[in-house]
Amino acid sequence: MFSTLAPILLQATWETLYMVAVSLSIATAFGLPLGVLLATSGRGELFEALWFQRVFGPLVNATRSVPFIILAVAIIPFTRFVVGTSIGTSAAIVPLTVAAIPFIARIIEGAIREVDGGLIEAAQAMGARPVQVVTKVLLPEALPGIIHGLTLTAVTLIGYSAMVGAVGAGGLGDLGIRYGYQRFRPDVMAAVVITLIVVVQAVQSFGDYLARKADKRNI
Template identity: 55%
Template sequence: MFETIMGLSRYNNLMWSGFLETMYMVGMALLFAIIGGIPLGVMTTITRPNHILPNKFINFILDGIINIGRSIPFIILMVAVIPLTRLIVGTSIGTTAAIVPLSLAAIPFMGRITDNAILEIDQGVIESAQSMGASPFQLVFKVLLPESLPAIILGLTLTAISLVSYSAMAGAVGGGGLGDIAIRYGYQRFQLAIMLETIVILVVVVQLIQYFGNKIAGLFDHRS
């Protein structure tokens, strides 16, 4: 047992490097999910029938984008967008290249979460703001987003956890990170201890993301 632990110490730098690569992929993809997914979810909601800017055609298009994006398995998406990945970053291998499919998977996922979070807002709150003359812009930024913020933060937490899982999958096809270490050093070299170590690190990361996500969401929940 002691020899196994001492043997693992040789890979401390490798594990730290893989951890940083995983956090880089997850962090960048989560940023793009916020930039693209939240506006996508807001537009999908407000263009629904009987909402503040009903538009059946636009809603159909946006809802379709979300549904199509969420229906494609990540491993297939990662392979399918290789030409786009090469066009954007110049290569289809490595941590930076993995951000492209990770972001494309996260944006519709975050879009649906935002859509559902806003739909949970009491319609009476929206009608009250409208009766006071609030414009659609004011409704979005002063009513819809503030009221749905705790649910959106929890949705971001769930998205981040999903991205950790996706990033490990990306490592299997040259994406780098802890998934790549688990495959190359753990599976292909039959070093079970390394594979288990990467699993433990990923579990701890997920637990920390969930813990801090819950805490932050609680800070913005006026019902608590």
């Protein structure tokens, strides 16, 4: 029985890792600059732009407040426009990415706001331009917190990827529903749950390791 289940389980695990890795990468590419601007565009800050705060702050909050499964269904037309279908592993990347962008943005904003303001003032006193302050001071100092945040996002996306399995997205969630729940196979359900636990633990441990390496206090 295990010899029959193993290939299917490995394929489902790969699909889950693929969905999470791609959506996390794309979401970080958008969420990083958004988070930096949210943290530095307030009154008297590096890139003062109050209109940006008024527009994107509520937008980020609104997107984060929508339950993921509802978001995934609501943006099906957008998903079809982007990838040509609303079913499958590639289609699942779209709602996963949309859900992760505001999450990452707030994480990065929070990590940057934790940086000692004295470091910013010192950099400005030495003639550093705003972009240099961000790239040479804020991001390096906030890196451990950012890594912790991205690790949390990855773990959350693993859970979300299991949810989209309910709508035919593939991955471990789809395996658990189609082969475990619908076919009354508790062994399949157990295998899926154990695999998810192992994957989450591996991701969390790797993220904690990277955060420790990036923390200057550990040097």
